[in-house]
Amino acid sequence: MTEHTETPAVDMGAIRDVVSVRLPAASAYLSVLRTATAGLAARLDFTLDEIEDLRIAVDEACAMLLTQAVPGTDLTAEFELTGQLMQVSVEVSTVGSAAPKRDDFAWMVLTALADDVDAVTDSPDRMAIVLRKRRGAARPA
Template identity: 60%
Template sequence: MRLTIPAAGAYLVVLRTATASLAARADFTLDDIEDLRIAVDEACALLLVSAVPGSALECVFTLSPGLLRVTVSVDSFDGEPPSKDTFAWTVLSALAGEVASSTGPGRRVTIALAKRRGDRG
């Protein structure tokens, strides 16, 4: 599933709700669902800091048995991925289990995360 929303904090509730709904349909535990909601919110917050005004934030959800992958990307001013030496990245990694960032094409920055059902990070 692919969702595209304006790159503004006011619209993140849409992604948090979609994340929770997909995780619930995939029989994730309540703790896993909450971890995913917070992780997606945190990933978006990291990206929005350098998002080009008026750009779109794209979120792709991929479900497979016992696994939910979420990829969030945005066009940024500098094309630099978020620093992995921050408290925010540590929290994101603990909540999601698997986290990676990448850049390109152009100045597009992406954060990809994956959560396995029952994995407490």
């Protein structure tokens, strides 16, 4: 006689994947990050428009950070995928840099393309920009 055990249902919304990418803090390598962003967003079934928004937002965040990055250091990106949400954190080493100005055009682009944007400067020698985008979230008119 065989015993039947029921496998518990997996809540796909609770699965959390984290992908980290480290590359030289130079604009020549940003195409790698744009490609990773698009691939990971597609994994969450983001629409083509949402994927393109994320690619542009990540590119813009990196461009803002690279102007303050210490030459010869790395840019790190962490992609966290949870259910319908993608969070992207890009970070560089800096020397005494201030947080990005929230009234700059670049910041306005970021906030238009992502659902939530924040700059993190917890340490005087590191800066990060964190973007969050939820699949299917309505963009402001």
